[in-house]
Amino acid sequence: MFSVRSTLLKTTAVQFGKLQLRQFSHLPLNVPVKLPNGLEYEQPTGLFIDNKFVPSKQHKTFEVINPSTEEEICHVYEGREDDVEAAVIAADTAFNNNSWATIDPLDRGKALWRLADFIEKDKEIIASIESLDNGKAIMNARIDVQLVINYLKASAGYADKLDGRLINTGETHFNYTKREPLGVCGQIIPWNFPLLMWAWKIAPAIITGNTVILKTAEATPLSALYVSQYIPQAGIPPGVINIVSGFGKIVGEALTQHPKIKKIAFTGSTATGKHIYQGAAAGLKKVTLELGGKSPNIVFADANIKKAVQNIITGIYFNSGEVCCAGSRAYVEESIYDEFVQELTTAAENVKVGNPFDESTFQGAQTSQMQLEKILSYVDIGKKEGATLLTGGERVGDKGYFIKPTIFGDVKEDMRIVKEEIFGPVITITKFKTLDEVVKMANDSEYGLAAGIHTTNINSAIKVADRVKAGTVWVNTYNDFHHSVPFGGFNASGLGREMGSEAIDNYTQTKAVRVRLD
Template identity: 35%
Template structure:
C-alpha cells in the first residue's frame, strides 16, 4: 500500500477527504494488484457539493460572467487537457486496463470538445417574437438550466465527462460530476485541471462513491435541475425513478448491441477491419460495440477467413505496450459474464471459430473471440458482454438484414458496409439507431450528435443541439403602451 496513489474528492474548489472516512481501492487490471485508493463521498459531501453549485449560480463571478468570458475559460481548460493528455491517459490505462495508445489519443481529442463548446458559448441566442399585439415587445432568452449532475462510467471517462461538462459550462450551468467507483482515478486527477483553469469555486465538483451514499443522494437531490447519465439500462431505471423526486430534466446514454451489416458488394478488407474495430477496439468495452455482425451469405465464408486471419495477429497483453491490441478487461466479473454467455451460446448450437477462452496474460484477459451463430436468438447476439466477442449471423436479403438489425431492445449504433450508394442511403435510413456508420465504424466528433433510442436511452450529446439541452427558454413581455390595461379581468 505504500506505493499506491491516493485521490481525494474535489468539492467547491477544494480537494478534501470524504466525510464518511470510507476509502476504496482501485485494482490495476493488468496486474491484479491495488495501485490506488480514493475517498468515497457521503450524503453530506453530496449536499455540500450541490449547495456550492447552487450558490455559484448566483455568485457574480459566475452569474455575471459574459458568455464570451465563459468560452475563454473553456479554451483554457481545453489547453490544459491537451497538455496533460499523456499523463491522464496513462492513469486511465493503469486504472481501467484500456490501451494507453487509445486513452492518450482520446484524451488529446477530448480537448476539441471543450474548444467546440467554448466557441459556441457566445452563440446561444434568443429571439424577438413577431407578437400579434402591437403594444407589446416580446423576446426570449436562453438561461442556464441550473445545477447539473453528470454521471459517467469507467470505460471512457474523459470523453463522456466532456460531452456533459463542456456544453453545461458553456451554457452557464454549474456541475457536479460523479465518476464511477470502478476506476475513477482519471476523473479525480482531471479535477486539478478544473482548478488550474480558474473556474470559480462551486462551478464544478467531482465526486465518486457507491450508490447508497453518493449516486442516490445526487439524483434525488431537490436542488438538481438536470441529470446527464451514461451507463447501463438497469442503473438508468433507478436514475429515472430518483429524478421523480426533483423533476430534473434527464438524458440517458446507455448501452447497446449494435448491428454491423456487410453486403456482398462490400470491400471485405474494410468490412473485416470495421468488425474488428467495432468488437475488439477498447477490448470490446464500448457502448457502441458492433457485436451483431450480420453478413450477406455469399461472402460469409470469405469474411470469416479474413477475420480469423486478422485475429491470429492480434496481441493480447500489457495495455501500456504500444504493440498490444487487446488489454485486460476492467473487472473479473466481465470475464465471468463472457464465459457464461459463450457457454449458453454453444449449448444453443453456436460455434466458436476463434478464441473463446481466457488469455494467458492473467485473470482479466480474454482472447479475441469469433462466434458463428445459427439463430438470431443466440445468447451472444442478445447479451451485452462488454468484452472482445464478435458474433456473425448470415442473411439472404436486404429486407431480412434490416429486420435482423432492428430485432433488438437497443438502438445506439449501427454499421453498413456496401459500395452501393443507393443501398447505403436506403438501409441506413431504415435501421432504428441513433448513429449509423457507413463503410467505417466507431468514429466520433464534437460536431456530431451522439445518442440512441429504446433501451439505449434518449437525448443527445455533442453537436450544437446539446448545448440547448442545458438551457431553459425565458419569455419576457414588455408593454410599450402608456395606456392602462383596458380590462384587468380579460386575458390579453
C-alpha cells in the same frame, strides 16, 4: 511498481462487493504513483469540492485496482450522502451568486479552452493514467485524451451562441425568447471511457452556465481526479465543477434524489438508467441517458472486404469491447459469408492482446474481474445455445483480466448472445440474403444506439441508414467519433444526445418574454 505513503495510514478493512473499503484516519490527499512506462506523478485522492481536494467527511476510502495486474494502485476517498450535500451547497452557491451563469459567455469559453490546454500539455501522463486504471491499450487511451481536448475546445466555441429569437405577434407586443441554464446538474459517468465521459458531461453543462457535481465510476476514478487540479488554474470559479468519487447506490442515489439538483445526466447500463429515470421523475428533474446497445454491423457483398473486416475489428475489439455502441452483431451477405468469416477470424486471431503499455497492443484488459466473469459466462451461454465458437472465448494468461477476441457463428436471432449486451470482445455473425431481411434483423432489438453499413453502393447505404433504428449510423467506418457530430440512442439506448449543438440543448431551458407596447 506502485507506492503510497502507507506508514501514515491507520486502517479498518471491510468488504463492499469486489472492492476493499477501509477507514483511513490520515490518507494523504495525494499519493505518488509510478506508471509502468516509467513516468511518475502525484495522484489526488480526495473529493474535489469548491475547487479544493478534501477528505470525505467519514474518512472512508476504497481501493483502485490495476486490471492488467490485479494489484492495488492506491486508495481514494469515498464520498457519501454528507459529501454530496457539501458538494450541492458549493454548486448551488456558485450558481446563485452569479459568478458563472451571468458572466460574459466568452469568459466561460476562455476558461474551458484553458482547461483543454492544461490537459493537452499533460496528455501522455493522462493517457497513461487511463491505461493503468481502466486497462485499455495506451494507443486507445491517447485517442480518448485527444477527443477530450477537441471536445472541450469545441464546446468553448458555443459560449456566445446560446441565442434566443424574436417572435412577431403584431405591433401591440414585443416578444423574445432566451435560453438559460438549469442550475445544479448531477452527472454519473461509467468506467469504460472515464475521462472522455467526464468531458462529454461537464463541457456542455458549464459552457451554458450550469454548475455540476459529477460522480466518477468506482472502478476508474483516477483520471477525473487528476485533471480536476487544473480547474482552478483554468479560471473556473469554486463550486462550478465538483467531483465526488463513490458508489452508485450511495452517491448516485443522493444525486438523483436531491431537491436542489435540477438535471441528471447518466451514462451506463439500461437497467440502471431506468432506475435513475424513475428516481429523477419524482423530482421532475430533466434527464439525459446514454445507455446500452447491441449494434448491428452490416456487410454487403459489394463492400471492400479487407476494409470492412478492419472496421468490424475496430467496431468490436476497440477498448476491449467495452463500448456501448460496439458492433456486436455482424450481418454478412450470403454470397461472401464464408470468405468474410475466414478473413475476420484470421484478423481476430492476430489482434494483439496483453500489456496495455506495449505500443503494439490493441486489446488491453477488461476493466474488472466482475466484467471478465460476465463475458466468460456469455461464452458458456453461447455454447449451450448451440452457436459455434469460431475463435477465442478463453482467458489469456493467469494474471490480469484478459480474454481472447471471440467470434460466434451459426447463431439464431433469438439466442441470448444475439439479444443481450455482453459489453466485451464478443461478436456474433449471421448471413442475410436481401436488404429488407437485414434491416428487419438489425431492428429486431430493444436497443438503438448505433449501426454500421459497409458497401460501395451509396443507394444501399442511404436506404439502410434511413430505415435502421439507431441514433448513429456509420458507413464504411465504425466507432468514428467527431466532437461536432451528436451521439445518442433510440429506444432502450437512451434519451438526449452527447456532443454537437444537441448536447447544449440538454443543459438549457427556454424563457419567453412578452412585452405589451403602449
